[in-house]
Ligand SMILES: [Zn+2]
């Protein structure tokens with residue numbers, strides 16, 4: 001039976017070759033070829049105790065990164081699966097453009113294995129919302145797909161009562177200083193608030209969006225906020 005399945009898969013790959021999301025070369029796996037997979041930096045210690053960003057060697061003696069030390073983070077902790085480098089960027093682009101469930105499912109599985117304790121006692125998975133006009137154009141919100149895949153793996157329900165009430169500029173198109181201001185007051189929670197929330201997004205850069213969402217959740221009365229993202233930039 002196993003051989004029949006393997007042969008079928010080989011036949012399908014032969015008819016519809018699978019391209020690596022990074023280098024676009026035909027790969028015998030479904031997401032990344034082995035060469036590109038090896039260039040993904042999965043986050044491991046040392047990382048910032050608050051935002052989970054990977055430390056470069058010269059600041060590894062610290063427990064918090066400079067940004068978490070200097071700025072108020074409204075979430076309790078955040079963790080990411082891999083460093084947002086050139087190769088990881090291809091995974092994020094694919095996530096944003098196609099909502100590739102196979103790819104997202106694998107990343108979520110790895111997130112769950114890597115940070116199992118983060119999911120303990122969580123009553124709701126909340127995706128960072130995009131404005132409805134953007135969801136309409138794209139057809140989906142990438143954070144929703146990540147949230148649903150995590151929910152399938154953990155049986156924790158997804159609650160989509162956090163809404164983006166204003167159409168903000170794209171965060172990656174503006175300076176770091178403008179980002180917090182850009183998302184200020186952009187979110188609203190509707191309805192009963194769960195006590196322990198897992199807030200989900202695709203990338204953590206400055207953390208301005210996750211911070212503003214967390215502020216909205218805190219103001220609505222939630223107690224614990226853990227954040228997970230697929231990728232994050234290096235700590236500074
Ligand atoms: Zn490749």
Ligand SMILES: [Zn+2]
Nearest residue numbers: 048051065068
């Ligand atoms: Zn940090």
